[in-house]
Amino acid sequence: MVNESSDQGGQPPRGIGSFAWLIEAYGQAIALLENQAAQIETLEREKDHLANQYREALQQYHQLKEQYDHQYSQQYQEYFSLPLPCYRWQAIEGELYLSDFNPAAARFNSQALQQ
Structure with missing residues (x-):
């Protein structure tokens, strides 16, 4: 005799079906954890991608600043060497x-x- 009424306000059914209800609840919990793990993995990949973009942008900034400083230094020296x-x-x-x-x-x- 399996108890057909599995919705009793979150309470497990009484009788032989309670073991099936427990297995189903564990299955749902595992599915939820797998879903959350997949979301966390996606967020970690996005974070790593953004961190790489930031590092690339920072490197480009430093290269441009170095070029600007060099060009400014040359122009300043030319300015002071004008007759x-x-x-x-x-x-x-x-x-x-x-x-x-x-x-x-x-x-x-x-x-x-x-x-």
């Missing part, structure tokens, strides 16, 4: 301020001041 006086002005609130000048400009200014 013509060069001045760099900065406009702040409608007024011009001298922010930088090259050695030729410094020599020109000192010569103009001496005269």
Whole structure:
């Protein structure tokens, strides 16, 4: 005699069918755990993929920064080696301020001041 009523508010049925109910509950629990393990594995793969993308982007950033620093250094050296006086002005609130000048400009200014 198997008890046909397996839905008794989460309680196992009484009698011979209780063992079948227990096996079914274990099967459902195992299926749930396998599903959760698959979800965790998917999340781990996504995390690893994002971490790899981040590392690649960071490496590209450092390469670009190194190229920029090198180019800026070359341009700065060229600026200071110009034989013509060069001045760099900065406009702040409608007024011009001298922010930088090259050695030729410094020599020109000192010569103009001496005269």
